[in-house]
Amino acid sequence: MTKYIIRRLLQAIPVIFLISIVCFVLMLMAPGGPQAQFNQNRFIKPEQVDLWLQHWCLVRNPSPPDMIKEYAGWLGVWNCQTQSFISENGGLNFLPSFLGGGVNGMLHGDWGISIYLNQPVLDIILGRLPVTLLLMVTAWIIWLTLALILGVVAAIRRYSFFDQAATLFSYTFYSLPTFWLGLMLIEIFAVTLHWFPSQLIQSPRISPGPFASAVWWQAFWTDPGLYGWDVAMHLVLPVTTLVAVSVAGDSRFVRSAMLESLNQDYVRTARAKGLSERRVIFRHAFRNALLPIITNGALEVAFLFSGAIVTETIFSLQGMGYLYIQGLQAHDYFLLMGIVFIGAILVVVFNLVADVLYAVADPRIRYD
Amino acid sequence: MFKPESADSLPIPASAATPSLIDGPELPVDVEVALESLNQWQLAVKRFMRHRMALIGLAMFCFIVLVAIIGPIVAPYNPIDIPGAIHQGGDGPSFTHPMGTDDAGRDVYTMVVNGAHISLAVGFFATVIAGIIGIIVGSISGAAGGVVDNLLMRLVDVTFAVPLLFLILVAAVFFGQGSMVALILIFGILQWGLIARLVRAQFLSLREADFVEAARAVGVGTMRITFRHILPNALGPVIVVMTLLMASNIVLEAFVSFLNFGIAATEPTWGNALSNAQNAMGDGNWWWAFFPGMAIALTVISINFVGDGLHDALDPRARL
Numbered sequence: 001m002t003k004y005i006i007r008r009l010l011q012a013i014p015v016i017f018l019i020s021i022v023c024f025v026l027m028l029m030a031p032g033g034p035q036a037q038f039n040q041n042r043f044i045k046p047e048q049v050d051l052w053l054q055h056w057c058l059v060r061n062p063s064p065p066d067m068i069k070e071y072a073g074w075l076g077v078w079n080c081q082t083q084s085f086i087s088e089n090g091g092l093n094f095l096p097s098f099l100g101g102g103v104n105g106m107l108h109g110d111w112g113i114s115i116y117l118n119q120p121v122l123d124i125i126l127g128r129l130p131v132t133l134l135l136m137v138t139a140w141i142i143w144l145t146l147a148l149i150l151g152v153v154a155a156i157r158r159y160s161f162f163d164q165a166a167t168l169f170s171y172t173f174y175s176l177p178t179f180w181l182g183l184m185l186i187e188i189f190a191v192t193l194h195w196f197p198s199q200l201i202q203s204p205r206i207s208p209g210p211f212a213s214a215v216w217w218q219a220f221w222t223d224p225g226l227y228g229w230d231v232a233m234h235l236v237l238p239v240t241t242l243v244a245v246s247v248a249g250d251s252r253f254v255r256s257a258m259l260e261s262l263n264q265d266y267v268r269t270a271r272a273k274g275l276s277e278r279r280v281i282f283r284h285a286f287r288n289a290l291l292p293i294i295t296n297g298a299l300e301v302a303f304l305f306s307g308a309i310v311t312e313t314i315f316s317l318q319g320m321g322y323l324y325i326q327g328l329q330a331h332d333y334f335l336l337m338g339i340v341f342i343g344a345i346l347v348v349v350f351n352l353v354a355d356v357l358y359a360v361a362d363p364r365i366r367y368d
Numbered sequence: 369m370f371k372p373e374s375a376d377s378l379p380i381p382a383s384a385a386t387p388s389l390i391d392g393p394e395l396p397v398d399v400e401v402a403l404e405s406l407n408q409w410q411l412a413v414k415r416f417m418r419h420r421m422a423l424i425g426l427a428m429f430c431f432i433v434l435v436a437i438i439g440p441i442v443a444p445y446n447p448i449d450i451p452g453a454i455h456q457g458g459d460g461p462s463f464t465h466p467m468g469t470d471d472a473g474r475d476v477y478t479m480v481v482n483g484a485h486i487s488l489a490v491g492f493f494a495t496v497i498a499g500i501i502g503i504i505v506g507s508i509s510g511a512a513g514g515v516v517d518n519l520l521m522r523l524v525d526v527t528f529a530v531p532l533l534f535l536i537l538v539a540a541v542f543f544g545q546g547s548m549v550a551l552i553l554i555f556g557i558l559q560w561g562l563i564a565r566l567v568r569a570q571f572l573s574l575r576e577a578d579f580v581e582a583a584r585a586v587g588v589g590t591m592r593i594t595f596r597h598i599l600p601n602a603l604g605p606v607i608v609v610m611t612l613l614m615a616s617n618i619v620l621e622a623f624v625s626f627l628n629f630g631i632a633a634t635e636p637t638w639g640n641a642l643s644n645a646q647n648a649m650g651d652g653n654w655w656w657a658f659f660p661g662m663a664i665a666l667t668v669i670s671i672n673f674v675g676d677g678l679h680d681a682l683d684p685r686a687r688l
Contacts, residue, residue, distance in 0.1 A: 018526045026535075030542055175669040177619045179626055180661035183646060187654050299528075306533035310623065324534065325627060328541050336538060344530045351529075 076105020151254025422677020510571025
């Protein structure tokens with residue numbers, strides 16, 4: 001198993017490498033180039049822009065060889081101060097700095113500076129990540145649980161009233177645009193009924209600081225009930241929005257996986273052996289139906305990020321999706337590249353987790 | 369995760385396009401005529417006609433298309449006329465304005481009707497572009513195999529690892545500039561991955577099918593086998609996925625416009641209407657956001673129903 005995980009991690013490296021190229025090409029294609037933000041500001045002199053570009057290993061109007069140099073500099077393989085693969089410390093640039101490597105580039109944790117927020121990109125992203133992860137993981141757990149229950153029950157009682165109702169429900173919600181559903185929930189439960197807050201992750205009135213920062217945790221441990229409840233209340237509407245739309249599609253998927261599994265010969269064999277119906281369904285049918293569900297659940301992680309953009313924008317949650325929209329509006333390219341890259345890495349990691357879970361659920365698969 | 373065979377585990381069974389000669393209707397007296405007159409596509413049409421929800425969906429969709437075409441001509445108001453609202457933030461639904469007005473007094477019903485053709489056009493053409501690229505790439509990948517296949521599929525892997533909405537938004541901001549054509553191209557160019565994977569999976573399974581084997585044994589050339597024997601049979605699941613893609617593209621267009629990165633704010637689209645309505649939500653005038661959203665939802669529901677019907681109709685294992 002360990003061997004398998006290591007091998008999969010090694011296989012992920014070329015994919016992550018390709019993703020980093022995609023991110024970089026995105027920035028190169030940007031109208032106005034990486035310095036576009038400065039072009040709008042008449043107080044910034046061209047010489048200052050040149051200095052900035054030089055600092056980040058960038059060139060005005062780059063030729064193709066320049067682009068490769070820029071990319072290598074951004075990655076941390078090329079050192080643009082010494083103009084070679086050798087760093088100031090004398091070693092190869094891509095090595096960690098204590099081994100004589102350089103300090104520039106993503107490999108060394110230098111993801112550039114957000115022009116718009118004037119902070120290192122990695123710090124901003126790590127600061128915003130908890131909100132997104134909290135939202136995503138909560139929604140994911142709730143909707144997978146609901147989808148499993150709904151789908152399995154609908155499959156066992158096929159064509160019953162429950163099944164028909166679940167089908168109608170899922171078709172309706174599956175077709176609703178997420179962002180519109182969010183708006184309508186705000187209209188009903190926040191504006192009209194005043195049950196839940198519609199914006200932000202915590203009330204500004206009692207907020208000790210940004211969510212999941214050191215100050216916040218300190219305050220949280222003094223009174224977990226107050227701060228925990230506050231965040232939970234703020235999560236109700238965004239999580240409901242994500243869950244309602246996603247449960248619809250997934251419960252259909254679970255239902256068809258379960259139906260397919262219930263039609264198999266081994267289920268008939270299990271019944272013929274005289275096993276109890278409960279045992280047949282849960283030990284024989286359900287366990288096999290889980291396999292496609294796990295694969296599907298892992299593929300949905302990419303969708304979760306898209307969902308995070310939608311819900312975070314509607315509910316003003318200061319997570320990665322919201323940050324991305326802000327970065328887009330401000331033409332903040334280092335920030336955009338950083339978010340896309342982190343998002344893609346998380347997708348790759350979750351896919352790996354799904355593969356491992358697959359092995360746990362399916363004893364037929366042996367990984368050595 | 370990134371193993372090529374994962375394409376085979378897509379929800380649509382790989383064998384879905386294998387034609388079956390047994391599933392015919394009851395043979396009438398004149399056997400030869402019957403065999404000639406009902407081919408696979410005619411059978412599919414028959415199966416589709418028996419799917420009640422699909423027919424309802426098709427009727428709804430035709431109605432929406434009709435509204436998109438003649439709606440703007442018979443709409444009672446001018447979508448860009450600004451008469452001014454009587455109440456602050458817009459007037460509620462009334463006899464003169466069945467869906468209310470926005471804060472500038474523009475009729476929401478006129479807005480919804482005028483937005484239909486833009487949404488439908490973006491959804492349809494973007495899907496067609498994605499479909500064409502996907503079918504070409506998937507066919508090349510499936511037919512060629514080897515290094516070409518491997519390279520193309522790694523490319524698809526990467527497009528799957530990067531959350532699509534991130535790329536679409538960044539492309540819309542960089543190259544969209546409010547134009548519908550640009551948006552269609554962006555959606556199409558970024559979304560062919562799924563279709564390419566599906567077509568390739570179909571090719572891999574059909575390449576081993578008996579009728580392809582038979583064609584090869586008779587001495588049919590590779591080109592003819594690819595275009596006459598494999599491709600038409602691979603199309604069934606692709607059409608189903610393209611239907612669903614069209615539905616999701618309509619929602620996507622609305623969302624991109626909603627964020628003001630899509631079609632120019634001066635155009636009366638569903639997404640733009642929602643975008644403007646968002647600021648007015650706090651005042652309690654729900655109609656402004658409700659009706660454009662319902663229009664999107666109904667369009668998407670109808671397309672999904674049609675897709676469901678197509679899924680059943682194009683599955684040759686289904687009985688007539």
